Amino acid sequence: xxxxxGKDILHGNQFSKKEIDTIIKTAGYFEKALKKKDSLNxxxxxxxxxxxxxxxxxTRLSFETAMQRLGGGVISMASAQSSSAAKxxxxxxxxxxxxxxxxxxxxxxxxxxxxxxxxxxxxxPVINAGDGAGQHPTQALLDIYTIQKELGSLKGLRVSxxxxxxxxxxxxxxxxxxxxFGAKLHFVSPxxxxxxxxxxxxxxxxxxxxxxxxxxxxxxxxxxxLYMTRIQKERFEDLSEYERVKGYYIIDGDFLGKLKKxxxxxxxxxxxxxxxxxxxSYPGAAYFRQVRNxxxxxxxxxxxxxxxxxx
Ligand code: NCD
Numbered sequence: 001x002x003x004x005x006g007k008d009i010l011h012g013n014q015f016s017k018k019e020i021d022t023i024i025k026t027a028g029y030f031e032k033a034l035k036k037k038d039s040l041n042x043x044x045x046x047x048x049x050x051x052x053x054x055x056x057x058x059t060r061l062s063f064e065t066a067m068q069r070l071g072g073g074v075i076s077m078a079s080a081q082s083s084s085a086a087k088x089x090x091x092x093x094x095x096x097x098x099x100x101x102x103x104x105x106x107x108x109x110x111x112x113x114x115x116x117x118x119x120x121x122x123x124x125p126v127i128n129a130g131d132g133a134g135q136h137p138t139q140a141l142l143d144i145y146t147i148q149k150e151l152g153s154l155k156g157l158r159v160s161x162x163x164x165x166x167x168x169x170x171x172x173x174x175x176x177x178x179x180x181f182g183a184k185l186h187f188v189s190p191x192x193x194x195x196x197x198x199x200x201x202x203x204x205x206x207x208x209x210x211x212x213x214x215x216x217x218x219x220x221x222x223x224x225x226l227y228m229t230r231i232q233k234e235r236f237e238d239l240s241e242y243e244r245v246k247g248y249y250i251i252d253g254d255f256l257g258k259l260k261k262x263x264x265x266x267x268x269x270x271x272x273x274x275x276x277x278x279x280x281s282y283p284g285a286a287y288f289r290q291v292r293n294x295x296x297x298x299x300x301x302x303x304x305x306x307x308x309x310x311x
Contacts, residue, residue, distance in 0.1 A: 005307035008119040009127045012137045012176030020144060020177060022309075026300035027145050027293070029310060034069060034296070042308050043072035049102035051094065051118075052129070053080040053109040058269060058291055059129045059139070063106050066298035075101060092121035099124050104305060110234075125305040133167040133235050139268050140173035142297040143227070146290040150264050151224060154178075160186040160219040162249050163229035163274060165195040170268040171229055172199060175208075184209040186219035190245045193231070216249050220259055226251070228267040228274050252276035266290055 002019045015023075033040060048067040052060050064074045077083045085094060091109060095118035098105055107118050108129040115128030115135075130136045148154055159178060161171045165187055175185060175195075185208060187195045194200075194212065203210050213219055220226050228251060236242040250273060251265065267275055267287040279285050303309055 001309075003307070003309070004301070004304040005309075006125060007305055008115075008125055009137055009301060009305065010115050010119060011128070011135050012140050012173030014137070015141075015177065015180075017180045020141070020180065023141055023297065023300050023304070024145055024148055026304060026309060027296040030069075030299040030303075031293075031296040039069045039071055041071040042303055043067065043070040043306055046072040046103045046306060047101065048072055048074050048302065049098045049105045050074065050076045050129075051083075051098060051105065051107045051109075052077065053083075053085060053107075053114075054130065056108055056129070058294060059108065059136075060106075062291075062294040063127075063129070063138075063298050063302075065295050066302055069295065070299055070303060072103075072302070091117045094118070095121040095126065098122070104302060127301065127305070130169050132169070133172075133232070134169055135173045136169040136268075137173045138298060138301060139170045139294075140177050141301070142290065142294045143170070143174050143266060143268070144177050145297050146266060146286060146293045147225065147264075149293070150284075150286050150289070154181040156182050156184070157225060158184045158186075158223045159225045159227060160188050160216070160223040161195075161227045161229070162188040162216055162219075164193045164231045164235075164245075165189045165229070166193040167232035167235040168229040171195070171227065174227065175199060175203060179203055179206050179208045182208070185211070186223060187212045188214065188216050188219045188249070190214060190248050192241065193245060217255070217258065220263060221261070223263065225264045225266065228265065228271070230267075230270060230272050230274060233272075247273060249274055250276065251279055253278045256282060 002022050091114050099122035106127045106129050110132045112132040112134035115131045119126035264284045
């Protein structure tokens, strides 16, 4: 059995296939357990600290839900503005401080590499909930859990990743996980928002079949799964450039009608305009089920890094 006890969760490339299997199994166990009971006692007495220096709805609330469903407690920084970061405190010092209070720390910060800095400073396990345009490994794990549930398998999937592949940290982490299962990937983006070369090149080295295109319809017609992403407005230095690309890819009833095949649609959310609400009732639209799965996967991760995994 693999163990994540005491480990930080920082990057999509840190996981083995075996670890992913264990996370999926553990999340599945918690999903079942929550059908019978509202909460468990597995992390009773333990404290999770959530440090969010960037906006969040799902990630913070699902981590806090997960911890409370496991019987643990939560302390939370209300916002970057209300913390000592506003006085100039470094991420390392903040992490070292919170380490004195909490048994596990979840951090989101606008700078790439910030979660690693926190992890180096704190003894407690640190979980990266998004470091700027870098990585978002727990989102990728819940995406993988959702794919397994929706499609029944992770092997050899044909996946179109659509939107802001340059700045989207969820896709940066997800392709690392998908690459362990031999996926065929379509990277669909405007040319200004292509997947960073280092990530694409690394996938090719691993033997992953990657096609880069601007044509969402063609890519979707050759895929089992469409992973939509938001154009990351907050990462643009030039807002006129954002205005130029913001409506580039939109899935609506018309698109699905023309596609003429069933496809599974995921989105880490929030959506801005890339999936029209009329798509929500389409059977393959799995993005709100994906949200729910986030709780089970985060329960698995919290219990595993705390060394309380189930045998
Ligand atoms: C994503 C993020 O923060 O990177 N949201 C999330 O955690 N579900 C995606 C996004 O903000 O576009």
